[in-house]
Amino acid sequence: MDEGPRYGTVTGTPVLHRWNAVLWVLCGLVPPAIATADDPGATRAGVLMLLGVISLSYALTALFPGQWLLGRRGHLYVLALGLGGVSYLMGGGAALYVFSQPHFWIYATGPSAAIGFSGLAAGLVVAGDLLRAGPDGWAAELTSGNVVAVPLGFAGSVLLGLAFQGLTAQSEARAHRLAAELAGARRSLARIEAKAQREQGATEERERLAREIHDTLAQGFASIVVLAEAARTALESDPGRSAQQLRSIEQTARENFAEARVLVGSAPRGGLTQGPVSLTLRRVLDRFAEDTGITLNTELGEVSCDQPTRIALLRCLQESLANVRKHAGASTVGVVLARRSYGVELEVTDDGSGFVVEESRGFGLDGMRKRLAELGGELTVTSSIGDGTLVLAVIPDHGQV
Template sequence: MNQRPWSGAELPVPSLHRWNAVLWVLLGLVPPAIAVADAPGSTRYPALATLAVLALSYGAVGLFPGNPVLRPRPYLYVLVVGLGGMSYLLDGGAALFVVTLPHFWIYAANPRTSIALSGLAAAAVVAGNVVRQGWGGEFLTGNVLFTLIGYAVGVLAGLGVRRITADADERARRLSGELEEARLRLVEAHQRQGATDERERLAREIHDTLAQGFASIIVLAEAARSGLETAPATSARHLLAIENTARENLAEARVLVGSAPQSGVAPGSVAATLRRTLDRFTEDTGLAVTSELPDVACDQQTRIALLRCTQESLANIRKHAGASTVEVVLTPYAYGVELEITDDGRGFVTEDSHGFGLNGMHKRLAELGGELTVTSSVGDGTRILAMIPTTTTDGQV
């Protein structure tokens, strides 16, 4: 492993760093200071001075991590010399060495440096002890054995912790990569879902506006053509209706392509909007339409939804019902507004109906928190009930 310069980011988290400092002071510096309290001055003063240098060096590294002069590498060399000196002065020093071992793993740039510097410190402790006893004394004392065993255990523990930390970092990086990949997939899924929702919205708008308008134009054009010779006045009215419907379709098309800023629905109350739609339906089909349309207070989205439901229902009545009368009732309630459209046509089996129009009505109302109820049976006509909750809770008309 290549050696790299130390940076402050390699220090342990502040809480662990503080605990390490407290334990080192209490178990490493305080016991030797107490031990030399009654020693002769030739031993006491150098020992206390050495402990003070170690404490000040450690404090300087911790308090000024950005100072290039106070980088941990010089501090570790100070530790090596200080541990050797304390071993000589105390005729021991193994306990201080063992308590100080974590510093070599915390502040060294890599495991190789940690092993080398802690080994150098162990050698300094052994050398201090040997020099103190003299070269003719016993070499394998308890202090020397404890130092060597502590060094071996420290190396194994340090490598183990480094391995655990490296594995944890690798798992964290792998998890981070997986989370990022999942986030990207989620973004793509949201984009695809957004595109799908937008396509469905456009399809629904086209069906409820342009398609219905073109269907009306076809019916009116056929009626106008058949009455050119026998009923020119009626044909003229049909041609005028075709012109108006085409203009409305053009306005709706401009809304769909984004060249018009509004919804394409003429401003006004929902009652006025529905009356215009019913008048156009009566004019185009000749069917009798009765209505109860109070001026219900509602927002623009609700007004558009009620209009689209009415347009779709009337288009189905014209194309499929064969009805003679149609009734439209708009009713405000405390919880919202209801639109009921009934006809006396041939009816149908609701379970067998899966048309785009009814599905579009269901989805449009669901987007506003509303519901669509379709009641029909063969020969008994059809009842469409649309309910939309509104912000107006007093039910005022």
């Protein structure tokens, strides 16, 4: 079976393998081919043939890496036998053996196999040299540089191979450890992000509840307080007016109770009636005029819109009227609702005392701005001391209902 792209005892990058191949050809294969140029024809032909077989075997490892005969293991057998044959024909092959050492460590399946193939090749190289010398020349060959260099090369390759294998194992272990640490860091980051999202969601929900309470319950309670004070003042001088104000207090309290049920989730949301939003705004304006006696000039167009836009327009009108009641001291309020080419527009003006917009720190204006921003809309407030106030809410068209 194919052992995958990272085979062998010593792994390396493709660039490292290519440099090894270049070095092997230039320093391992080429010198024997040149050295046999002056040898008899049979010797030269035999050496060149063996070198060609070794080279072909090496080339086939890239085409058939998992095959036993043509792949990596087959190449190691061919290399060992070829080194022995070259040593026999030439009477020496130590240099080729030394420069062939990386093959045993790259293509063997483990340290034992690498040492075994390298030792087999070393034995065949020494045996080939001794066979060529014959019994009479063994003594001289055993002390020659070729026979001595081969065992030294074998020992050196074992030491270097094992050392390199140890470094590779340490690098892989370090890589696995770093990968595990990275995975742990990613999991921690995911938990932190999830916690941050939950906290952000909780913060946004608190802000939403605060805005809803301000726009509904707080305004209702403020209206009840104002109506109660007015009813108490007019109790003796104008009993009829006081009775009407008490009815308004009762109605406002009922509405607050219904809003409170919606906020705590015990009643369904979206209690606004369908159809033109002007009908909803008209009821709010009638209550405002009845409670305050302020003159209203209204132009409410027949505008139909989706529920989020309807709620935003209602809350903006309620907040604007609440500010008029609490702060403006106005005698006349103008309200215009119209559909424009860019969306729905609500304009509320008063002739009250006005204020410096930049110095306003009220929660109501900020709440209106955020509510409109969630729908892609915009709130514009224009006012100055003694010149009244203009509040303009613009919401892009999200589709009619």
